[in-house]
Amino acid sequence: THFVEEEGLVLRKMLALWLLAVPGLQALLPGHPVTVGPSALTASSALINNRHLNPFVRMRTPKKSQIRTGLNSVRAAVEPSPTLPAASEQQLEDEMWSYVRARGGDRLIRRILIANNGMAATKTIMSIRSWAYKTFGDERAVEFVVMATPEDLAANAEFIRRADEFVEVPGGSNANNYANVQLIVDLCISQNVDAVMVGWGHASENPKLGDLLAERMKSLDRQITFIGPTSPVMRVLGDKIGSTLLAQAANVSTMPWNGDGLTASLDENGNIPPAEFDAACIHSEEEAVEAANRIGYPVMLKASEGGGGKGIRKAANEEELRTAYPQVLGEVPGSPVFLVQLCIGARHLEVQVVGDAHGNAIALGGRDCSTQRRFQKIFEEGPPIVAEDDIFEEMMKAAVRLCQSLGYRSAGTVEYMYIPATKEYYFLELNPRLQVEHPVTEGITGVSLPATQLHVAMGIPLYNVPEVRSFYDADPSGIGEVNLDYFKKSSEYPKHVMAARITAENPDEGFKPTSGKIDRIIFQSDTKVWGYFSVVADGGVHEFADSQFGHLFATGDTREEARKALVLALKELFIMGEIRTTVEYLGELLEMDAFKENTLDTAWLDGLIASKSVAVEVDVQSAVINAAVYRGYKQVQQGINGFKEALEKGQLSTLPLRELQGLPVELTYQDVKYAFKVT
Numbered sequence: 215t216h217f218v219e220e221e222g223l224v225l226r227k228m229l230a231l232w233l234l235a236v237p238g239l240q241a242l243l244p245g246h247p248v249t250v251g252p253s254a255l256t257a258s259s260a261l262i263n264n265r266h267l268n269p270f271v272r273m274r275t276p277k278k279s280q281i282r283t284g285l286n287s288v289r290a291a292v293e294p295s296p297t298l299p300a301a302s303e304q305q306l307e308d309e310m311w312s313y314v315r316a317r318g319g320d321r322l323i324r325r326i327l328i329a330n331n332g333m334a335a336t337k338t339i340m341s342i343r344s345w346a347y348k349t350f351g352d353e354r355a356v357e358f359v360v361m362a363t364p365e366d367l368a369a370n371a372e373f374i375r376r377a378d379e380f381v382e383v384p385g386g387s388n389a390n391n392y393a394n395v396q397l398i399v400d401l402c403i404s405q406n407v408d409a410v411m412v413g414w415g416h417a418s419e420n421p422k423l424g425d426l427l428a429e430r431m432k433s434l435d436r437q438i439t440f441i442g443p444t445s446p447v448m449r450v451l452g453d454k455i456g457s458t459l460l461a462q463a464a465n466v467s468t469m470p471w472n473g474d475g476l477t478a479s480l481d482e483n484g485n486i487p488p489a490e491f492d493a494a495c496i497h498s499e500e501e502a503v504e505a506a507n508r509i510g511y512p513v514m515l516k517a518s519e520g521g522g523g524k525g526i527r528k529a530a531n532e533e534e535l536r537t538a539y540p541q542v543l544g545e546v547p548g549s550p551v552f553l554v555q556l557c558i559g560a561r562h563l564e565v566q567v568v569g570d571a572h573g574n575a576i577a578l579g580g581r582d583c584s585t586q587r588r589f590q591k592i593f594e595e596g597p598p599i600v601a602e603d604d605i606f607e608e609m610m611k612a613a614v615r616l617c618q619s620l621g622y623r624s625a626g627t628v629e630y631m632y633i634p635a636t637k638e639y640y641f642l643e644l645n646p647r648l649q650v651e652h653p654v655t656e657g658i659t660g661v662s663l664p665a666t667q668l669h670v671a672m673g674i675p676l677y678n679v680p681e682v683r684s685f686y687d688a689d690p691s692g693i694g695e696v697n698l699d700y701f702k703k704s705s706e707y708p709k710h711v712m713a714a715r716i717t718a719e720n721p722d723e724g725f726k727p728t729s730g731k732i733d734r735i736i737f738q739s740d741t742k743v744w745g746y747f748s749v750v751a752d753g754g755v756h757e758f759a760d761s762q763f764g765h766l767f768a769t770g771d772t773r774e775e776a777r778k779a780l781v782l783a784l785k786e787l788f789i790m791g792e793i794r795t796t797v798e799y800l801g802e803l804l805e806m807d808a809f810k811e812n813t814l815d816t817a818w819l820d821g822l823i824a825s826k827s828v829a830v831e832v833d834v835q836s837a838v839i840n841a842a843v844y845r846g847y848k849q850v851q852q853g854i855n856g857f858k859e860a861l862e863k864g865q866l867s868t869l870p871l872r873e874l875q876g877l878p879v880e881l882t883y884q885d886v887k888y889a890f891k892v893t
Contacts (some may be wrong), residue, residue, distance in 0.1 A: 217551050227287050234390060237466065237627060237807075241606070253737055253739075263525075264469070265772070271624070279539070282433045282471070285625060290650055295390050296649075306350065306352060306355060307322075307324075309350060309358050310322055310324065310350060313349065313350075313576040313848070314655075314672050314673075314674065316585050316603040316693060316868050317669075317671070317674045317675070317678035317679075317693060318572075318673065318674055318675050318678055318693075319672040319673040319674040320672070320673035321408075321437065321671075321672050321673055322408070322576060322672065323356065323408040323409045323439060323441075323668060323671060323672055324356055324357060324408055325357045325359065325405075325406065325407045325408045325409075325792035326342075326356060326357070326358055326359070326407055326408065326409050326410065326411055326441075327359045327360075327361075327398070327401055327402050327405055327407040327409070327410045327411070328358055328359070328360045328361070328373070328410075328411050328412075328413070328421075329378070329392060329398045329401075329410055329411070329412050329413075329416065329417055330361075330392055330411075330412055330413040330414075330415065330416055330418070331360070331361070331362070331363070331366055331371060331373055331392055332371070332373065332748040332759060332760050332762070332763070333650065333704070333748045333760070333762055333764075333765065334412075334413025334414050334648075334650075334748075335360055335373035335377075335413060335748075336373045336376060336414065336722065336746060336747075336748050337653070337664070337746060338358075338411055338413055338664050339358050339373065339377060339671075340374045340376070340746065341662050341663070341664035341665055342358075342665055343356075343376075343629065344662065344665075344755075345662055345664075345665035345812055349680075349844060354378065354751065356668075357378045357379070357602055358376070358377045358378050358379075358402075359377065359378065359379045359381060359405045359407060360373055360374060360377040360380045360381070361377070361380070361381055361383045361384065361391060361392060361398075361401065362374050362380040362381065362382055362445070362764070363382070363383055363384065363385040363386075363390075363391050363673060363758070364385040364757040365384065365385050365757070365759070366756070366759075366760055367382065367752050367753065368754075368756070369749060369754040369756050370749065370750060370752055370753035370754070370824050371748065371749060371753065372748050372749055372750050372753070373377070373748065374748060375750070379405070381401055381405060383397060383401075384397075385416065385758070386585040386758060387758060388416050388758070388842075392415075392416035392779055393416045393417045393420070394416065394417075395420060395423045395426055396420050396426065398410065398417060398423060398640070398773060399423070399426050399427050399430055399467050400625065402427060402438050403430065403434070403438070407438060408437075408438065408439065409438060409440070409441050409671055410423075410427070410439075410440055410441065411441045411442075411667070412441075412442060412647065413647070413648060414647050414648055414649060414650055415760065418647040418648075419448065419452040419521075419645070419646060419647055421445040421446070421448045421449040421452065421513060422445075423440065423445075424440045424442070424444065424445035424448065426446045427440050428440075428445070428709055431770045437610060437886040439672075440673050440885035441624065441667050441668065442528030442624045442646070442647065442667075443569075443622060443623055443624050443626065443669075444484070444621075444623065444712065445486060446480070446483060446484025446485055446764070447620050447621065447622055447623075447646065448646045449484075449485065450480070450484070450485065450486055450564070451620070451622070451626070451644045451646045452519075452645075452646050453519065453550070453858045454516060454518040454519075454520075454552065455473065455491065455494050455495060455518040455552050456478065456486050456491060456518070457641075457643050457644050458471065458473060458494070458552075459473065459476055459486065459490065459491070459494055460477075460478055460480075460486075460616065460620065461487055461616055461641040461644075462475075462477050463478055463619070464612070464615050464616045464619045465612075465615070466612040466613075466615070466641045467612070467638070467639060467640055467641060468615055468640055468641045469554050469555055469557060469631065469641075469642075470509040470510070470554070470555040470642035471505075471509065471552060471553060471554035471555065472494070472501075472502075472505035472508075472552055472553045473493070473494035473552065474494055476490070476493055476494050477490075478490045478494075478793055480620070491550075494552065495550045495551065496515075496550075496551045496552055496553055499536055499540075501538045502515060502535055502539055502551075502553050503532055503536070504536060505553045506529070506532070506535055506553060506610065507532075509553075509554075509555045510529045510531060510555060511529065511531055511555050511556075512528060512555075512556040512558075513525045513528075513529050513535065513554065513556055514527070514528055514553070514554050514555075514556050514557055515528075515529060515535065515538050515539060515542050515551065515552075515553050516551065516552055516553070516554065517542050517543070517545065517546035517550070517551055518549055518550045518551070518552060519546050519548075519549035519550070519551060520542075520545065520546045523588045523590055524541050524545045524546060525545045525546035525610070526589060527541055527542050528556060538570075539551075542628070543587070546814075557631045557633060557640065557816075558817075559599075559633060559635055559815050560584075560631040560632060560815055560816055561582060561601075561631070561632045561633075561634060561815060561816065562582070562583045562584045562586065562591075562629065562630075562631065562632075562642075562816050563580055563581070563582055563583075563584075563598045563600075563606070563609065563629075563630050563631075563632045563639070564580055564581045564582075564583060564598075564627050564628065564629050564630070564649070564651075565577050565579075565580045565609055565610050565613040565627070565628045565630070566578040566579060566580065566581070566625070566627060566649075566652065566655045566663070567613050567614060567617050567622070567626050567627065567628055567644075568624065568626070568663070568666055568667075568670065568676060568682075569617045569618070569621070569622040569623045569624065569626070569670075569675045569676075570670045570674070570675050571623050571670065571673060572624055572675045572676075573621065573675045573678065574621060574675060574698055575614045575616065575617035575618045575676075575698075576614065576676055576682065576698050577610035577611075577613055577614050577701055578655050578659045578661055578663075578685065579596060579597050579610075579655055579658055579659055579702060579704070579707070580596060580598045580606060580609070580610065580655075580704070581594050581595065581598060581651055581654050581655060582594070582595050582596065582598035582599075582600060583651060584600075584814060584815060584816050584818075585803070585814065585818065585819055586816050586819060586820075587819050587820060587823065588820065589838070590798070591650070591651065591715065592714070592819060593712065593713065593714055593715075593800075593803075593804075593809075594651035594712075594713045595654060595710065595711060595712040595773070595776070596654045596655060596657070596658050596707075596710070597658055597704035597707050597710070597869050598632075598704060598710055599704050599705075599710070599773060599812070600632070600634060600812055601632055601634075601637075601639075601704070602637065603703040603704055603705055605632075605637055605639065606703075606704055607701045607703060607779055609628075609630055609632075609639055610701045611701060612628075612641075613644075614701075615629035616628065616644065617644075619760070622646075623670055624646075624652060624667050624670055624671070625647070625648050625652070625666065625667050626644055626645060626646050626647065627644065627645045627647075627649045628641070628643075629641075629642040629643050629644070629645065630642055631816075644755040648663060648664070648667070650715070650762070650765070651713060653713065653765065653767055654711045654712075654713050654767065657709075657711035657769060658707050658709060658710075658711050659685050660681060660684060660685065661681040661682060661684075661685050662681060665681070665881075666679055666681065666682065667824055675695075676698065677694070677695050677696045677698060678693055678694075683696060685702075686698065686700060692810075707801075708771070709770065709771055709776075710769070710770055710771070710772055710773045710775070710776045710867065711767055711768070711769050711776060712767070712768050712770075712776040712777055712779075713763050713765060713766060713767045713768075714765070714766045714780055714783075714784065714800050714804075715764075715779075716745075716747070716762065716763060716765065716766065716787070716789075716795060716796070716797060717761040717762045717763070717795065717796050718755040718761050718762075718763055718793040718794065718795060719761050719795070719796050720794040720851075721794075721796055721799040721830070722794075724823075725796070725823075727761045728755070728761075728792075728794045729754070729755050729756055729757045729759070729792075729793065730747050730754055730755065730791060730792025730793045731752075731753075731754040731791050731792045731793075732750075732751070732752075732753050732754050732755065732763075732789065732790070732791035732792075732793060733751065733752065733790045733791045734751050734788070734789070734790040734791070735750065735751060735764075735787075735788070735789050735790075736786075736787070736788040736789075737764075737766075737783075737786070737787050737788075738786065742764075742768060742769055742770065742779040743766065743767065743768045743769070743780070743783040744778050745764060745765055745766040745767060745780075745783070746764070746765060747763055747764040747765075748762075748763045748764070754791070754792075754793075755793055758786045766780065766783050766787070768783055769781035773812065774810070777804055777809070777810065779803060780804060781801055781804050782803065784797055784798075784800055784801040784804070785801060798830040799828065799830055802828050802830060803819070803822075803828060806822075806828070834883065834884065836868055837883060838881070838883050838888050841881055841883065842879050842881060842888070842890040842892065843892070845879050845881065846877055846879050846890070846892030849877050849879075849892070850874050850877070850892075853870055853871070853873065853874045854871075854874075856870055857870050857871055874893050875893060876891055876892070877891070877892045878890070878891055878892075879891070879892050
């Protein structure tokens, strides 16, 4: 028994069998509906193959009204709350309808499918739960159904724990699950939801999702709302060529590119006519060279449907451009291609916009996301004080003007390149979705963006959204139009917010993504710093997951105070597991003079990486000894697990255990070979 005591495997199985003999427990047998907490579900499956027999998982049989058909739909509350009495439930329903109607809304959304995982799903649930409690005194006034792959379940993903229900979907790449439009629409119907939210990544910028959902709803005479922009607007704005043409039509400043001077108008279906769009595309390598010679090198060659660092190449001369052209086409097959002049010494600034179905559009300040690695943001901060107040006010007005010209609704981000030396700014793109860094805006404005998206989806005008009203210095509980034609200057915000993305990447190997188990995360929020994570202790980052699994936010009266608070937060953050993280590396970046003085540009970090100017000091002796201990520990664990399996099969030999008394461990570090004996 000594060798099985750690997991209690034998004792638990014996107890499970004993419990089956107790009258009244037959409902726990397979075939009977059960309520199972997802964390317990994952843990128990490792102990007893039949999870319904695990006596350590809390279960209850839901009422028939709670049972929904679908792909393995399971209630997902770890500690299931008692079902509200019918009278109380109806009272809550009436209160929510009164709230919506009084503010000019036309539909009530109480059950949402989140077609995403990781950080996006976690943050969405957190934000709307908070709004629901503050507004109705019930954080579960809005129910969440999430999609969960086998990998997410095995990784003990945080978003599953927070959801009301999860639906197990096929694993593997996101084409099988979170980006599978047909699957998402099928789940919307089978799970009887009122709306679907997509967050960022996966299917968030795919207009086919809205198209298919609308088509199916029309055939079924049902109403399921897509929380986001309309499909035609998403289609043209999600395309970098189309969005640039529309920006030029709305008199928004754009960078020199192959489509200079061209504009586009939308047809009756909200699409750019093919001839107008085609005129702004690069169709061959020779066209790319000709355009580059006209606007001047260096240039960026981009696939309009690219993103996240894919489908984009820099070229300083014709030879590099000819090399880049087939690479861009290969990374995003079938995507239209365009070419734009590279801005030297530029900052990446953003305007957070929100539009509604009534023609209103607002700018909720902005963010500075200039610290980037291969076009991937590392730090984000707001307000963007690098731009003077009057300049950034022009940028906000242009962003709102573009949104209003298109009838844009829901949250979006207008991105600009800003040249501090000349004070010029150029439209980059409009992302028709919520951004990863949106909590920076929430921190400086006090406006919850997921909750605002929900209000807009329910048909409520922006001027009747309580937090938006507060931002415009109006009574949050009031109802009626307020002046939205106001753009708050960066200098008027009383605080600065700075954020750092926590990723499972190895900075010593070119920021190569890593995956594996996470044994422990220790992070303590305080009045200056908060953060959230998509994984918890005994969880992990699997091979198909996004590398980002955490986000920290620091607040200060000034940028320097926020920077110092973030440095301290990174120093205190402790992550133990099989993955590598960028935590120490980020701390080093924050202490560099260029960051402190706010004089960096978008090429700053890539230059540091190329020159290997930033390195996290590691004591060789500590590294080698820790590696040896870890490898020895893993070998011992494997040996014990093998003995347990043999014991279950009736094989009582203790030879495998004797072999664990002394294990040779060899490893190489910095070209030096080390040999240890682990006992």
